[in-house]
Structures are given as C-alpha cells and as structure tokens.
Amino acid sequence: xxxxxxxxxxxxxxxxxxxxxxxxxxxxxxxxxxxxxxxxxxxxxxxxxxxxxxxxxxxxxxxxxxxxxxxxxxxxxxxxxxxxxxxxxxxxxxxxxxxxxxxxxxxxxxxxxxxxxxxxxxxxxxxxxxxxxxxxxxxxxxxxxxxxxxxxxxxxxxxxxxxxxxxxxxxxxxxxxxxxxxxxxxxxxxxxxxxxxxxxxxxxxxxxxxxxxxxxxxxxxxxxxxxxxxxxxxxxxxxxxxxxxxxxxxxxxxxxxxxxxxxxxxxxxxxxxxxxxxxxxxxxxxxxxxxxxxxxxxxxxxxxxxxxxxxxxxxxxxxxxxxx
Ligand code: DP6
Numbered sequence: 001x002x003x004x005x006x007x008x009x010x011x012x013x014x015x016x017x018x019x020x021x022x023x024x025x026x027x028x029x030x031x032x033x034x035x036x037x038x039x040x041x042x043x044x045x046x047x048x049x050x051x052x053x054x055x056x057x058x059x060x061x062x063x064x065x066x067x068x069x070x071x072x073x074x075x076x077x078x079x080x081x082x083x084x085x086x087x088x089x090x091x092x093x094x095x096x097x098x099x100x101x102x103x104x105x106x107x108x109x110x111x112x113x114x115x116x117x118x119x120x121x122x123x124x125x126x127x128x129x130x131x132x133x134x135x136x137x138x139x140x141x142x143x144x145x146x147x148x149x150x151x152x153x154x155x156x157x158x159x160x161x162x163x164x165x166x167x168x169x170x171x172x173x174x175x176x177x178x179x180x181x182x183x184x185x186x187x188x189x190x191x192x193x194x195x196x197x198x199x200x201x202x203x204x205x206x207x208x209x210x211x212x213x214x215x216x217x218x219x220x221x222x223x224x225x226x227x228x229x230x231x232x233x234x235x236x237x238x239x240x241x242x243x244x245x246x247x248x249x250x251x252x253x254x255x256x257x258x259x260x261x262x263x264x265x266x267x268x269x270x271x272x273x274x275x276x277x278x279x280x281x282x283x284x285x286x287x288x289x290x291x292x293x294x295x296x297x298x299x300x301x302x303x304x305x306x307x308x309x310x311x312x313x314x315x316x317x318x319x320x321x322x323x324x
Contacts, residue, residue, distance in 0.1 A: 001047040001086070003118035004324040007110035007143045009039040011177060011288050013235040013280065014216050015242045016138050016151065017208065018199040024159040025138045028199065029212040031151045032219050033142045036177060037170070037318025041107035043092040045115040051087035058092050074109065074136045078116045088116065109136030110143035114321045129321070130163040146170045146319035148223055150216075170317035173226055176296035178289040179313040180303055182259035189253050191283035194246060202248035211241050232278030232290055239280040257285040259308030266306060270299060 010033040018028035054075055056068040063071075071090055079085050092108060113133040117124045124132065126144050134141035134151075142149045145166040154162030189197075198205055215238045222231035246253050256264075260281065267289055270277045277291040277299050291299045296314060303312050 001119050001121075002044065003115045004042065004044040005111045005114035005118065005321055006040055006042040006324055007107045007114065007140075007321045008036050008146070008318045009041075009104035009107040010035040010139065010142045010149065011179075011280065012139065012142075012282065013231065014212065014219050014238050015282075017242045017245065018195050018205065019138070020153075021157075021159070022196070024162075025134050025136075026159050026162050027138055027151065027153045029209060030153045030216055031139075031142070032167075032216060033139070033149050033151075034175070034177060034317050035143055035146045035149060035170070035320060036179075036315040038095070038313060038315045039104065039107065039179065040095045041092055041104075041111040042095065042324065043090060043108070043111040043115045045112070045119040046089045047082075047084075047086040047119055048089060049084070049086055051089065054087045055089045056092070057090065059094060071112070074112060075116060077132060077135055078113075078120055078122070081117075081122055082120050088119070090116075104139075105137035106139040106143045109133050109140035110321055112136060113140070114144070114323065118323060126320070127163050131159065134159070134162065144320050147172065147317050150220075166320075167220070168223055168317075170319060173223070174293055174316055175228070176291050176293050176299070177315045177317075178291065178296065178300055178303060179315055180263050180287040180289060180309055181311040181313070182257065182263065182285050182287065182308055189255070189283070194249075194253065194255075194283050197249045197251075197253070198245045201250040202245045204245045204248040208241055208245050212238075215241075228292055229276055232276060235280050235290060236278045243281065255281065255284050259306070260285045260287055262306050262308055263287040263289070263303060266302060270302060275299065 012033040014032040016027050016031035020026050020028050054072045056063045056071045110133045130141040130144045142164045147170040148168035149164050151164045218234040267277050267279045280288050
C-alpha cells in the first residue's frame with residue numbers, strides 16, 4: 001500500500017484562465033504547455049489501516065490542518081475508488097533549485113495522483129490520471145505527460161472529456177525555458193481566486209475567450225513546423241492577453257512587479273539585437289523566457305545581470321510522471 005511518484009511542473013504557452021465548474025476544475029478554455037525537466041515534486045503515499053486521518057509532510061515538515069485538508073479532499077476522490085476507506089501518510093518533496101518561488105501545484109497534484117492510485121492498487125491509465133490530477137489543480141492534468149501537451153477543455157458536464165493529451169515528446173523539439181526568479185514570497189492573489197474574479201467581473205474576459213482558439217491554432221501550427229519565432233510570438237501575446245483580463249476585474253489586480261517589467265523590457269531589447277527570446281508570465285511576478293538552446297547562455301547572462309533578478313534556472317522540455 002505504498003508508492004512513490006515524481007512529476008515535473010509545466011509552463012503554459014496558451015494559458016488556462018477561468019473555470020466553468022469550480023468543483024470539477026473544468027476550464028473555460030483549452031490550454032497548451034511544456035512540461036519541464038526540472039522543478040519537480042516527488043511524493044510517497046502510504047495507505048494505512050491504523051490512521052484516523054490523512055497526514056501530510058512537505059519538504060520534511062509536518063503540515064498544518066489547512067494544507068492537510070486540501071490533500072484530504074483530493075484523496076477522498078481516490079478513496080471513492082478504493083474498497084477499504086483507509087487514510088494515508090503523504091510525504092512530498094519539492095525539488096526546486098534554491099528558493100521556493102517556483103513551487104507548483106501542477107507537479108504536486110500530478111505526483112500525488114500517480115502515487116496515491118498506485119499505492120491503492122488502482123491501475124489508472126494516463127488519461128484517467130490526468131482527469132484525477134485536474135481535480136487537485138487544473139494545470140496538474142498537463143504534468144502527467146512530458147514534452148508539449150494540450151489540455152482539451154472538453155464539453156461534458158461530468159468532466160470525462162477534459163484531460164491532457166501529449167502532442168510532442170520532449171526530445172522532438174529542444175527549447176530552452178529560463179525560469180527567472182524575481183520574487184519568492186507567496187502570491188497576493190492566488191491563481192484560483194484571480195481567475196474566478198476575472199471570469200465574474202472583467203469585461204475583457206469575453207475577448208480572452210474569443211482569442212484563445214486562434215492562439216491555440218497558431219501555437220499548434222508553430223509546434224508542428226518547429227517554427228520558434230511563431231511559437232514565441234503567440235506565447236508572449238497570449239500571456240499579455242491573460243494579464244490584460246485582470247486589469248479589467250473588479251477590484252482590478254495585476255501580478256507584475258517592477259522586476260517583472262525589467263525582465264520583459266530586457267527580452268524586447270534582446271530581440272532588437274536579433275536574439276529570438278520571448279516571455280510568458282503566470283499568476284505571479286516571475287517570468288519564464290523561451291529561447292533556442294544556442295542562445296541560452298547569452299540570454300541567461302543578460303537576465304542574471306538585471307539588479308532585481310534573484311536567480312535564473314535553465315530548463316528544457318522534460319518527462320511526464322515516473323514511478324520510483
Ligand atoms: C496562470 O492550475 O494553479 O498558471 O486549477 O485553481 O488550481 P487551479 O489553478 P492553477 O492555474 C494555473 C493558471 C496559470 C495558467 C496555466 O498554467 O495554464
């Protein structure tokens with residue numbers, strides 16, 4: 001009744017932004033990401049007859065009730081499929097190079113879904129695992145697979161057609177994804193809350209929903225033809241559109257800080273000098289910069305030299321879940 005699984009985080013090129021069902025984590029739009037080869041979570045789950053509640057350890061520390069409850073609610077979905085309704089000890093370790101600025105719910109729930117079901121003796125295929133991981137955190141459904149991954153939003157009310165599918169294996173197109181750490185404090189507006197407020201109040205949200213299918217098509221064409229410039233342009237413009245919706249929300253909010261702007265401006269400068277680099281930003285101030293491997297050293301050097309940049313981690317497309 002014990003299993004260990006490892007999952008990498010992923011970075012969305014076409015963002016998941018907004019839910020149509022908050023309980024089932026069903027998205028308003030499809031999204032597309034690259035699973036990275038770093039910034040992972042390794043989780044061991046031990047189902048135990050003698051436990052009276054679930055116990056959650058994160059990075060060697062026993063977590064309090066709030067965090068443990070999140071894990072318990074997720075494990076309830078696994079327990080529904082188990083004959084014996086046992087509780088579990090969950091031990092997770094986030095493999096983040098230094099500070100905690102990139103700790104991600106995507107790698108966390110993907111690893112938890114894989115370890116919990118394997119430890120329970122449930123033989124879920126990747127599609128079923130993706131559906132399960134989605135119900136811990138939407139973006140986690142994409143981390144089940146490696147490389148370039150699409151999460152099709154699906155149409156059904158029960159979410160049975162809302163899961164990720166792999167579109168390119170990691171070795172089929174090597175890109176450099178530089179994770180630029182500008183801030184390691186916890187986010188002020190969590191993505192969950194931010195997307196909810198945006199869907200409910202932002203007049204720009206309808207424009208977002210109109211734009212995503214067009215961006216998705218462009219991104220898929222770019223991936224198919226390995227057209228880096230085309231992929232970079234649509235990635236950057238999709239991130240800008242997502243962030244524009246937050247400015248129209250009530251109350252309005254933005255995830256960027258001055259250091260975020262510094263990185264964005266530097267990326268534009270690099271392009272003026274003929275180096276193909278593009279940025280994307282999730283629900284926080286850190287920036288991910290995409291470039292081709294032959295430019296990675298130069299781009300990294302330039303970004304590291306910015307005074308407000310704390311660190312830069314070089315990532316590449318990586319694998320999906322693995323069992324240890
Ligand atoms: C901006 O997957 O963290 O990173 O489903 O509420 O847990 P929940 O949200 P989460 O949102 C990710 C939002 C994003 C874009 C993306 O990863 O697609």
